[in-house]
Amino acid sequence: MSDSVVLDPVDLHILRLLQNDARTTYRDLAAEVGVAPSTCLDRVARLRRSGVILGNALRLDPAKLGRGLEALLLVQVRPHRRELIGPFVERVRALPESRALFHLTGPDDYLVHVAVADTADLQRLVLDEFTSRREVARVETRLVFQQWECGPLLPPG
Amino acid sequence: MSDSVVLDPVDLHILRLLQNDARTTYRDLAAEVGVAPSTCLDRVARLRRSGVILGNALRLDPAKLGRGLEALLLVQVRPHRRELIGPFVERVRALPESRALFHLTGPDDYLVHVAVADTADLQRLVLDEFTSRREVARVETRLVFQQWECGPLLPPG
DNA sequence: CGTGAAAACGTGACGCA
DNA sequence: TGCGTCACGTTTTCACG
Numbered sequence: 001m002s003d004s005v006v007l008d009p010v011d012l013h014i015l016r017l018l019q020n021d022a023r024t025t026y027r028d029l030a031a032e033v034g035v036a037p038s039t040c041l042d043r044v045a046r047l048r049r050s051g052v053i054l055g056n057a058l059r060l061d062p063a064k065l066g067r068g069l070e071a072l073l074l075v076q077v078r079p080h081r082r083e084l085i086g087p088f089v090e091r092v093r094a095l096p097e098s099r100a101l102f103h104l105t106g107p108d109d110y111l112v113h114v115a116v117a118d119t120a121d122l123q124r125l126v127l128d129e130f131t132s133r134r135e136v137a138r139v140e141t142r143l144v145f146q147q148w149e150c151g152p153l154l155p156p157g
Numbered sequence: 158m159s160d161s162v163v164l165d166p167v168d169l170h171i172l173r174l175l176q177n178d179a180r181t182t183y184r185d186l187a188a189e190v191g192v193a194p195s196t197c198l199d200r201v202a203r204l205r206r207s208g209v210i211l212g213n214a215l216r217l218d219p220a221k222l223g224r225g226l227e228a229l230l231l232v233q234v235r236p237h238r239r240e241l242i243g244p245f246v247e248r249v250r251a252l253p254e255s256r257a258l259f260h261l262t263g264p265d266d267y268l269v270h271v272a273v274a275d276t277a278d279l280q281r282l283v284l285d286e287f288t289s290r291r292e293v294a295r296v297e298t299r300l301v302f303q304q305w306e307c308g309p310l311l312p313p314g
Numbered sequence: 315c316g317t318g319a320a321a322a323c324g325t326g327a328c329g330c331a
Numbered sequence: 332t333g334c335g336t337c338a339c340g341t342t343t344t345c346a347c348g
Binding site: 059 | 160161162164172175176177178179180207208209210211212213214215216217218219220221222223224225229246249250251252253255256257258259260261262263265268272274278297299300301302303304305306307308310311312313
Binding site for chain 4: 025026027037038041
């Protein structure tokens with residue numbers, strides 16, 4: 001289920017195009033790739049079924065939504081046991097400010113990517129939702145100056 | 158241009174639905190939200206023009222693409238001057254292993270989210286693309302045990 | 315994997331509040 | 332000004348070769 005999937009050049013070409021615009025029509029896709037539209041449909045359906053394509057997400061601009069400040073929070077959860085970290089993860093995921101959450105190796109157990117309105121909002125978030133929790137031993141806040149998305153994620157070699 | 162945009166409940170409802178599936182048809186959208194399809198079309202076009210919607214991205218499963226191991230690299234670039242960090246950012250963005258790149262406050266200048274095949278691949282990446290560079294003073298590698306996406310990014314209030 | 319036809323959809327013009 | 336109705340051209344989608 002989590003194993004790698006064989007992708008031929010047509011699949012890769014389709015994936016590359018859809019990463020630029022996930023709403024490209026199968027007709028345009030077909031013209032670009034050099035196969036029939038129905039073939040594109042089949043390919044995409046197969047990629048979807050095999051789990052390579054997880055979905056189509058909208059890319060939004062946080063600043064336009066009144067969340068012009070982003071930060072990464074490095075969080076230590078102590079003691080780091082299942083009965084504590086389960087609820088912790090769920091609470092963080094439910095915060096409207098959370099964008100992504102990572103469970104990591106290293107001195108910090110979690111990294112939380114948040115988007116807030118301003119520094120006052122960030123302070124409130126850190127104090128009320130993190131440091132006030134008993135299981136949160138430490139929070140380190142790093143502001144995001146700038147961020148970049150990187151090239152399409154494609155198989156090695 | 159980068160100012161917040163006023164969004165009424167219809168806009169918010171549309172955005173929430175499109176975040177789950179950016180390929181939802183305007184008809185389905187309209188039925189769900191309770192307006193006419195053409196209105197949905199107008200709303201989405203406006204959201205696109207105003208920059209709230211940046212695009213439609215495909216969500217892919219890195220593991221299925223032969224990149225089952227993810228890591229965050231905390232990188233210090235010294236000296237931290239424009240003529241060095243510009244090329245650094247561009248090189249990192251061009252790496253096929255890179256997923257995202259952040260310029261941060263704090264002791265580490267950059268955080269790089271990478272997806273690789275295995276630990277050997279990660280070692281190669283760190284040694285050949287980061288620590289071997291003169292401007293890279295230090296790299297701290299943190300493996301990703303697990304990650305979560307969080308609820309749809311929506312305006313406060 | 316391509317063809318072709320039927321159904322569904324996107325999109326603009328127009329009229330109404 | 333913004334929304335709904337309608338209609339046309341396009342796209343999706345499916346059965347079949």
